[in-house]
Every structure is written in C-alpha cells, then in structure tokens.
Amino acid sequence: MSKFVRTSSDQNSPQDCVLSLEALTKSYHIGLPTETQVLHGIDLSLARHEFVSLTGPSGSGKSTLLNILGLLDQPTGGELYLLGQATRTLSEQARTLLRRHHIGFVFQFHHLIEAFSALENILMPLMIDRGRPDAQTRDWGMQLLASVGLPNMAHKKPSELSGGQQQRVAIARALVTRPALLLADEPTGNLDTQTAAKIFEMLREFNQSFGCAVLIVTHDPKLAQACDRTLNLVDGHLT
Ligand code: ADP
Ligand code: MG
Secondary structure (H helix, E strand, C coil), X not given: CXXXXXXXXXXXXXXXXXXXXXXXXXXXCCCCCCXXXXXXXXXXXXXXXXXXXXXXXXXXXXXXXXXXXXXXXXXXXXXXXXXXXXXXXXXHHHHHHHHHHHEEEECCCCCCCCCCCHHHHHHXXXXXXXXXXXXXXHHHHHHHHHXXXXXXXXXXXXXXXXXXXXXXXXXXXXXCCCCCEEEEECCCCCCCHXXXXXXXXXXXXXXXXXXXXXEEECCCHHHHHCXXXXXXXXXXXXX
C-alpha cells in the first residue's frame, strides 16, 4: 500500500480539519405533534488523520448524525463545515458534488448492485462523473480490490461473495474517490466477530495510508477502544 502513503505536503495543509460542526441540531416532523429533537447542539471537529468511534444506545441519533455529516440529510440548525467550507446554504447540486468527491460511506448492509461485478461496483462512484472507466481507472479499482484482500474477485457478482467479502468490496468502493472523510455506520454489525475484527483492521490501515478521517459507528466496546477517540451520543448530546 506504499503508493497510498500521504506526502509531507499533505500533512500540515490548511485542510487538516476535515470536518467541523457548530451547535448542530436536528429535529424530525417539525411543526407536527410528533416533532422530536434528536440532536441537541453538537460541536465536533475531525482532523484528517483521526480514527474516531461513535457509540450510543439504539435510537440515540448516530445514523441521523452520520447522514448529516455525509450531506445526505440537512440539519435543522447550526453549521457543518467540510474541508473549511460552510455547507448549510449550499445548493443541493453543490452538496452532491462535495459528497461525491470528498466523502466515502460504508453502511451495515453493503448496498452493492447485483447486476454489476465487484470491480464495476467499486468503480461506480467514478463512472458517475467520468462514464466508462479507462484502463488507468480500472487499474486503480484492481489495486483497491487487492488491498482489501480480494485480488481475484473482480468479476464476481455480489451474491457470489461472502458477507465479509461484500463488505470489503463496499469499503473499496467508498475509497475509490480518495475521500477526505470515511463514514462507516455499523460496518461490522452484520458480521461475525472475527470477520468484524478484520474489516475494522482494514479501515484502520486505510485511515493511516490514505490519511482520511474515519468516523465509525460501532456497538463493540473493544473496537471502540481501539480508536484514537471515542464519542458517545446520549440523549442527543455528545460526551
Ligand atoms: P441510531 O442510529 O442511534 O439508532 P437514529 O439516528 O436511527 O438512531 O434515530 C434517532 C431517532 O430519530 C429515533 O427516535 C428515530 O426514530 C428517529 N428518526 C430517525 N430517522 C427518522 C426519520 N427519517 N423521520 C422521523 N424520525 C426519525
Ligand atoms: Mg443507526
């Protein structure tokens, strides 16, 4: 993975702060009798090299927070800066581009497309921008496949892979754009302990070799402890 190692010029760039949140709030069903506030003023910043876990009881708002961090959902109040840029008032199109270029997602369920091979799934985020992949792009996809331990699986369909292998493909897909931020929502929640530990280890390696910030939601206290920092979401507040 030596070619992924970041260069010294990356290390102290002004974009060392990948993400920051100021007094971020989120309510659902605004104006209805069922209105509920899920996030109550979250302040947070993530540096490029950080590997941070997010824990909290079920229903505490972890997925809500990740979806907002990933620009998939809008907060109700506060501000979210991605690579120094305020995002609240951006157009939907600008948010989509920021998301596509700078953020990778790994979910509990891989969301791979069955009609496509492992390699095509990995290249999908690039193909949206560039159309048919050229030889260099395919080569990059193959490098990622190898780096997630699946060098011979390029032409397999998702259903021909095990759960752990599918999640590895999903990780490679999340990294294909070399995102500054990788968001992982219970990426090992559906896997056995041993496979989960391997996937976690892999995310850790990419965090160090790519230098991308990783925020991982996990219920596993052992995995959480192995992170640089652990955030706990309780009653809509971070502790
Ligand atoms: P976690 O991921 O920590 O389990 P979630 O972020 O999924 O928690 O949910 C937090 C709270 O927000 C829950 O009470 C949930 O019912 C509510 N919620 C989540 N998504 C929506 C939605 N789209 N509309 C209304 N309420 C939602
Ligand atoms: Mg969740």
